[in-house]
Amino acid sequence: MSLNYENLSLKQWCELCHSIAKEKGFWDEKRNIGEALMLIVTELAEAMEGYRHQDHDNFREELADTFIRLFDLCGGLGIDIQAEIVKKSEKNKLRPYKHGKIC
Ligand SMILES: [Mg+2]
Known part of the structure; x- marks a missing residue:
């Protein structure tokens, strides 16, 4: 049975990518987390x-x-990236125009 990728949450993508990498x-x-980030x-x-x-x-594939x-790393570290994105988006919404930068 093939997986229905259409409705996966970010958490499910993290679990899937991490399980494949494992x-x-x-x-x-x-x-090595630094290496994984690089x-x-x-x-x-x-x-x-x-x-x-x-x-x-190739552009799309990369x-x-x-x-x-990124999903693999989040899955491996147990990071709920969906919750983190929501938190950061809410924070960004409160920031000033161009985040207060003049140029
Ligand atoms: Mg590549």
Whole structure:
């Protein structure tokens, strides 16, 4: 039976991405969190390359990789990213225009 991806919550995406990463051995040893964060950055750099080369399929795929690595990390660390996004969005709504920056 295939999974219905359409209605997954962010928490479910974190659980799914983390379970796949664990199954593939990426959590066999204690994760270096700094390295995990930089691997997320490398996916964004790969997306930038896809964009620069006007390789739209690659651009979209690397953005997906970015989310997959981020969801995996949140899942592995037990972070409720949905709750964190809600909290931060509420905070951002109260900030001034362009967050008070002049330029
Ligand atoms: Mg990639």
